[in-house]
Amino acid sequence: MKSVTEISGVPKEDLSSIPASAHPTAEGPAEVAANIKYHAQYTPHFSPLKFEPEQAFYATADSVRDSLIQRWNETYLHFHRENPKQTYYLSMEYLQGRALTNAIGNLGITDAYAAALNKLGHDLENIVEQEPDAALGNGGLGRLASCFLDSMATLNLPAWGYGLRYRYGLFKQSITEKGQQESAENWLEKFSPWEIVRHDVVYPVRFYGKVEVCASGVHKWVDGEQLQALAYDVPIPGYGTNNTISLRLWEAKAPAEDFNLNEFNDGQYENAAHLHSKAQQICAVLYPGDAKEEGKLLRLKQQFFLCSASLQDIIARFKERRVENEPIAWNEFPSKVAVQMNDTHPTLSIPELMRILMDDECLGWDEAWTVTTRTIAYTNHTVLPEALEKWSVALLTKLLPRHMEIIAEINKRFLEMIHSSHPDMENKFNNMCILDDSNPQKPVVRMANLCVVSSHTVNGVAMLHSNILKDELFRDYVSLWPEKFQNKTNGITPRRWLRFCNPELSAIITKWLKTDQWVTNLDLLRGLRQFSDNSELQSEWASAKMANKIRLAQYIFQVTGVKVNPNSLFDIQIKRIHEYKRQLLNILGAIYRYKRLKEMSAEERKKVVPRTIMIGGKAFATYTQAKRIVKLVNDVGAVVNNDPAIGDLLKVVFIPNYNVSVAEILIPGSELSQHISTAGMEASGTSNMKFALNGCLIIGTLDGANVEIREEIGKDNFFLFGAEAHDVPKLRKEREQGLFVPDPRFEEAKNFVKSRAFGDYDYTPLLDSLEGNSGYGRGDYFLVGYDFPSYMEAQSRVDNAYKDTKKWMKMSILSTAGSGKFSSDRTISEYAKAIWKIQECRVP
Ligand code: 26Q
Numbered sequence: 001m002k003s004v005t006e007i008s009g010v011p012k013e014d015l016s017s018i019p020a021s022a023h024p025t026a027e028g029p030a031e032v033a034a035n036i037k038y039h040a041q042y043t044p045h046f047s048p049l050k051f052e053p054e055q056a057f058y059a060t061a062d063s064v065r066d067s068l069i070q071r072w073n074e075t076y077l078h079f080h081r082e083n084p085k086q087t088y089y090l091s092m093e094y095l096q097g098r099a100l101t102n103a104i105g106n107l108g109i110t111d112a113y114a115a116a117l118n119k120l121g122h123d124l125e126n127i128v129e130q131e132p133d134a135a136l137g138n139g140g141l142g143r144l145a146s147c148f149l150d151s152m153a154t155l156n157l158p159a160w161g162y163g164l165r166y167r168y169g170l171f172k173q174s175i176t177e178k179g180q181q182e183s184a185e186n187w188l189e190k191f192s193p194w195e196i197v198r199h200d201v202v203y204p205v206r207f208y209g210k211v212e213v214c215a216s217g218v219h220k221w222v223d224g225e226q227l228q229a230l231a232y233d234v235p236i237p238g239y240g241t242n243n244t245i246s247l248r249l250w251e252a253k254a255p256a257e258d259f260n261l262n263e264f265n266d267g268q269y270e271n272a273a274h275l276h277s278k279a280q281q282i283c284a285v286l287y288p289g290d291a292k293e294e295g296k297l298l299r300l301k302q303q304f305f306l307c308s309a310s311l312q313d314i315i316a317r318f319k320e321r322r323v324e325n326e327p328i329a330w331n332e333f334p335s336k337v338a339v340q341m342n343d344t345h346p347t348l349s350i351p352e353l354m355r356i357l358m359d360d361e362c363l364g365w366d367e368a369w370t371v372t373t374r375t376i377a378y379t380n381h382t383v384l385p386e387a388l389e390k391w392s393v394a395l396l397t398k399l400l401p402r403h404m405e406i407i408a409e410i411n412k413r414f415l416e417m418i419h420s421s422h423p424d425m426e427n428k429f430n431n432m433c434i435l436d437d438s439n440p441q442k443p444v445v446r447m448a449n450l451c452v453v454s455s456h457t458v459n460g461v462a463m464l465h466s467n468i469l470k471d472e473l474f475r476d477y478v479s480l481w482p483e484k485f486q487n488k489t490n491g492i493t494p495r496r497w498l499r500f501c502n503p504e505l506s507a508i509i510t511k512w513l514k515t516d517q518w519v520t521n522l523d524l525l526r527g528l529r530q531f532s533d534n535s536e537l538q539s540e541w542a543s544a545k546m547a548n549k550i551r552l553a554q555y556i557f558q559v560t561g562v563k564v565n566p567n568s569l570f571d572i573q574i575k576r577i578h579e580y581k582r583q584l585l586n587i588l589g590a591i592y593r594y595k596r597l598k599e600m601s602a603e604e605r606k607k608v609v610p611r612t613i614m615i616g617g618k619a620f621a622t623y624t625q626a627k628r629i630v631k632l633v634n635d636v637g638a639v640v641n642n643d644p645a646i647g648d649l650l651k652v653v654f655i656p657n658y659n660v661s662v663a664e665i666l667i668p669g670s671e672l673s674q675h676i677s678t679a680g681m682e683a684s685g686t687s688n689m690k691f692a693l694n695g696c697l698i699i700g701t702l703d704g705a706n707v708e709i710r711e712e713i714g715k716d717n718f719f720l721f722g723a724e725a726h727d728v729p730k731l732r733k734e735r736e737q738g739l740f741v742p743d744p745r746f747e748e749a750k751n752f753v754k755s756r757a758f759g760d761y762d763y764t765p766l767l768d769s770l771e772g773n774s775g776y777g778r779g780d781y782f783l784v785g786y787d788f789p790s791y792m793e794a795q796s797r798v799d800n801a802y803k804d805t806k807k808w809m810k811m812s813i814l815s816t817a818g819s820g821k822f823s824s825d826r827t828i829s830e831y832a833k834a835i836w837k838i839q840e841c842r843v844p
Helices: 029-042 053-082 100-107 110-119 124-128 140-154 261-265 274-282 293-320 330-335 349-360 365-375 393-399 401-421 423-432 447-454 463-473 475-480 494-500 503-513 522-531 535-560 583-599 624-640 660-669 687-693 706-713 725-736 744-754 764-768 784-803 805-817 824-836
Strands: 086-090 094-097 134-136 159-164 172-176 179-183 196-207 210-213 219-222 225-237 244-253 337-342 376-379 390-392 444-446 457-460 485-487 569-574 611-616 650-655 672-675 697-700 718-720
Touching (some): 029 053, 053 100, 053 110, 053 225, 053 244, 086 140, 094 140, 094 244, 094 660, 100 110, 100 140, 110 124, 140 159, 140 225, 140 244, 140 337, 140 494, 140 824, 179 624, 196 293, 225 274, 225 293, 244 274, 244 293, 274 293, 293 337, 293 349, 330 337, 330 365, 337 349, 337 824, 349 365, 349 401, 349 447, 365 376, 393 401, 401 423, 401 447, 423 475, 457 463, 463 475, 463 485, 463 706, 494 503, 494 660, 494 687, 503 522, 503 535, 522 824, 535 650, 535 660, 535 805, 569 660, 569 784, 583 611, 583 624, 583 650, 583 744, 583 784, 611 660, 624 650, 624 764, 660 687, 687 697, 687 706, 687 805, 697 706, 697 784, 697 805, 706 718, 744 764, 744 784, 784 805
Parallel strands (some): 086 159, 086 337, 159 244, 376 457, 457 485, 569 611, 569 672, 611 650, 672 697
Antiparallel strands (some): 094 134, 196 225, 225 244, 390 444
């Protein structure tokens, strides 16, 4: 048989000279090439007769996987021997994106792989694009979890992640005449080279059943149905270290013996595999629609599945690592284990840990409670009432009868404690209790309250957000436990979000700082400040930005067919589509700009700064109002972009199917980005940090992490507008009283839409959300109208600043220079020190 590469696409040299031999720890180009060729031939996923980019990607990934597995084994062994306290990050979401560039970058073998692929007739840049995104998350919360893993590994912390291995990730978005369409994102269609299936790590997980009380008084959860959780480990390499940690993703499967061969042979195929198909449902999709009861039940099953499997695994490890033959010292559990809950989604780990300790390990309530509350901590990511999880008591009782008993007991004991120790707080019961039976027909469990009562630490994700938690949402608890509440301002990994996605700018930074240490010590970026006026740096900075803008323009043309001018101001808003994020404010601003442009004389138009407005993001499939916003952006684009009178002066582009990989193209090419949520509603935001780090200026409200970004980069370098969080309730009230007087420009923009300037689609329900005087979602709850004039005024400041290129470049350099604080390395160090109490455990 011919060797694979001899018959590949366009061989650059005589490929037959490259042996197909295994070099699992290869670091030089020749050995790497041989190892890639080895995988193409001996662990093929396709016919070995082909070596097109896709085949080359899988062979390359398999080769990188060799290096990862080696380090990952060493890390596990090292942690096992050292037995340090370890953190387990529980999250229903991880937005990992692609792994290849990140893996070879973190391992420091990018050049070797680029050279090796060249030898094999391929281009690294082209190969990495073959990889589908792993999108096991929605947005900020999932991406945060992924950035955290990168930092935990890089900081050599004994920590790892637990999640679910969804068969289909976040839906794929396409845009048609009707607006957003969703289709399944089959990221596992081919297979994932980055996971290691662990047939040795399997746990039973029970649903339904009943509670029996033994003669000893011990409760036992029995019967119901049992599935199995099977582990898939994804190695997470740190940057510039051997430490490689695990993201352990659980998959549900039915026990093998549950396949009924007799039924199958009898032709009853569906019955025979009944439990198998039930198991498949659990990890089928991220966020099953929950309009119906079935959807709610499935989501609850997913949450419990994650909690139960992870805790069994954590406890097994705790037992495995104790001194041989010694009894289990449960009081030491919290000095070996820290569990962090990413929002309330893994809350069931609280009653599940209690249940295991009491019912399986025979601890008493008090002892179990001490262990649980010293182990578990909770991060809150939202104050929006509709995003605070509530589960119906009926549903919990049916699916998890023993857990419901335990939750009720936690509630009862909490209320008794208040009654006896803080009788003055009894009037706060309604706010603080875990069980809410204000509607006796449908009592619910408030998961956030359960988390606050049962965690040793509760944190918000930006200073402003943490203060809102303390002053409003959790105010009553603060008087009970002031020490419990902390802030941990979010961060992003500088590896993915600067070093790898923006190599041009990275090289300039390294050159001027005379070190590349900033990649792991982002505060060093501050050193750029002294050069912010330097015209040589400014011109290098400008050319890097231009190169990235050109690349972005090409991408836009490829996915939308719209030609945008790289000399226009690139203005971007990318995030989940939500009314509180106010993409509607952005597009109404664009509509007003368009209308003005049309009314201008040719002479006036000459003074206008050309602008390309890009908006991207997915709307939840059942969120009708958000989908109308997507439709409006696309309709406006269709008119504006084809208006010959406007030309390059304005383009409005909707970027379809926004995801991590798309963000990696958009962010480096951005000049202005919009973070314009109604003040007090965005817990933190993390894309604001990514943009600022890449030298993009921000137009934004005093919300979430914007507040701290503005402080770090300097007030003069931030285009601030809008109401402040503490004014919002008063403004809403004034609105209810009919005191709001809209700005004429706002009326003009809305009327332009009403005039059907952008097509026949009926935008009445969307525009109506900006009218009226009362009620959630009506009466302009998100204050778009109130903030509009101040937004437009800030946009004029943007245009003026952009006319002065030197000034703009200086601001851009200062944005990057001021972004050091927003490294997830800083965030994770703070968690490690103040919440988890864990220390570095570096693999030699
Ligand atoms: C709630 C109830 C029922 C079903 C689903 C949910 C649900 C699901 C996902 C609630 C919230 C989420 C996701 C929230 C999220 O992504 N929050 C973002 O977290 C980021 C990281 O901290 C912050 O930067 C963002 O400000 C915040 O919106």
